[in-house]
Each structure stands twice: as C-alpha cells, then as structure tokens.
Amino acid sequence: MxxxxxxxxxxxxxxxxxxxxxxxxxxxxxxxxxxxxxxxxxxxxxxxxxxxxxxxxxxxxxxxxxxNLAGVIRILDLQGRLDERDQELDDLHKRVRRLADRVHELETRESVKSLVRASDLPPVLRRLP
Structure with a gap:
C-alpha cells in the first residue's frame, strides 16, 4: 500500500x-x-x-x-523522533552519494584533460575547458 x-x-x-x-x-x-x-x-x-x-x-x-497510557505516549514520541532521524540519515546518505558522484565526475574530467595535454595532439586541441 x-x-x-x-x-x-x-x-x-x-x-x-x-x-x-x-x-x-x-x-x-x-x-x-x-x-x-x-x-x-x-x-x-x-x-x-x-x-x-x-x-x-x-x-x-x-x-x-x-x-500505561503515559508510557505509551512516551514510546510513541520516541518512535516518532527515531523515524525523523532515520529520514534525516537517509537524506544525508543520498547527499553523500550525489557528492561522491560529482567528485568522481570531476576526477574523470581532470584525468581526461591530463591525458589530452600529454598526448601528441596539436596544441590547439590540447586546450580543453
């Protein structure tokens, strides 16, 4: 459901x-x-x-x-707080994964630039943005 x-x-x-x-x-x-x-x-x-x-x-x-009901209220409150923390933790994990993907992308881009600069290509082709 x-x-x-x-x-x-x-x-x-x-x-x-x-x-x-x-x-x-x-x-x-x-x-x-x-x-x-x-x-x-x-x-x-x-x-x-x-x-x-x-x-x-x-x-x-x-x-x-x-x-008793007072205890139940306390347990439910704590459970709600744990659920909120779990959601925050999930959100942080997603953010870390996005950042790691971005770092990998930038590292790959820099590696390609280094290979192009070190190659036998004409100088005009070695200047990548």
Missing amino acids: AVNDRNRPVYMISVAAQLAGVHPQTLRTYEQKGLVTPQRTSGNTRMYSQADIERLELINELTSEGI
Whole structure:
C-alpha cells in the first residue's frame, strides 16, 4: 500500500474500533490523550486511516504488555523522533552519494584533460575547458 493510501481517512469510528479490536469509546479516549488524531469530515465525523489503525494496534500491544497510557505516549514520541532521524540519515546518505558522484565526475574530467595535454595532439586541441 502506498504511503498516501495509508494516510487516507477511510474508516468511521465504529469500523476503526472493530479493526483495532477496541471499543469506540477507547478511540475517543485515545484522541483526548493525543495518542491518535483522526481526520474529520465537514460534518465532524471522525475518519481513521490505515496508518491510524496500525498505530492503534501498536497502542493495544503496548497496553496489553502492561504499559500505561503515559508510557505509551512516551514510546510513541520516541518512535516518532527515531523515524525523523532515520529520514534525516537517509537524506544525508543520498547527499553523500550525489557528492561522491560529482567528485568522481570531476576526477574523470581532470584525468581526461591530463591525458589530452600529454598526448601528441596539436596544441590547439590540447586546450580543453
């Protein structure tokens, strides 16, 4: 499933609660505590995405292991920070690869210039930009 599809709100609260294995009131409580933020329709109906359902499943897993909601909030916050750092690291790796490609390109260009200058070509052809 594409990332945009995962974030598209498609489930009303009753369906989301059933998919997540909780009571609709639990979803309201989670929303009040900031654990999940469903999107709202123009009529103010809560709509949950697949990403929300996955988050709710993680919350259920953590609470079933005995972690209270304050602990769950802290864990989710830390997970969000780790996800941000992972994205930053991916971006830096891409930048390093682009820079390495550019260095290789410049080194190749300089090597070609050196070969041309050292060759038996007429002087006018040895002057490359």
